Amino acid sequence: MLADPDLVAHLVATTGLTTAEAERVVEDVVAFHAEPVEAYVRRRHAHLKTYGAKNPEIFAQIAAELADRVVGAPELSERQLRRIVYT
Structure with missing residues (x-):
């Protein structure tokens, strides 16, 4: 580009x-x-997990980060975020 x-x-x-x-x-x-939403979610989850964060706080933080991105991602539930990470 x-x-x-x-x-x-x-x-x-x-x-x-x-x-x-x-x-x-x-x-x-x-x-x-x-960066695609799925890649961002997986990358951030792995990064936050490395520093000892637990899934409930990780998914809440990722959801908040996605809402603040320049080009906003769709609002995703905790369940949708889990599916991205674990599929």
């Missing part, structure tokens, strides 16, 4: 980044937010 030229120009003008660096930043941010 090509970075939006207007956004790249704005970053170059306001940050001191080179054009190549600004393009890379935009592409990285877009890729981060393009």
Whole structure:
């Protein structure tokens, strides 16, 4: 995916980044937010489990995080989150 030229120009003008660096930043941010919901849920569950969190608090936190994403994911119940993680 090509970075939006207007956004790249704005970053170059306001940050001191080179054009190549600004393009890379935009592409990285877009890729981060393009992660599918299922992949995000599995990744976050594994990460939080690593630090000793229990499933009820993990699923509550993931549900809250999904609601705050730039492009909001659909609202998922705890049961739907469990199915994503364990299937």
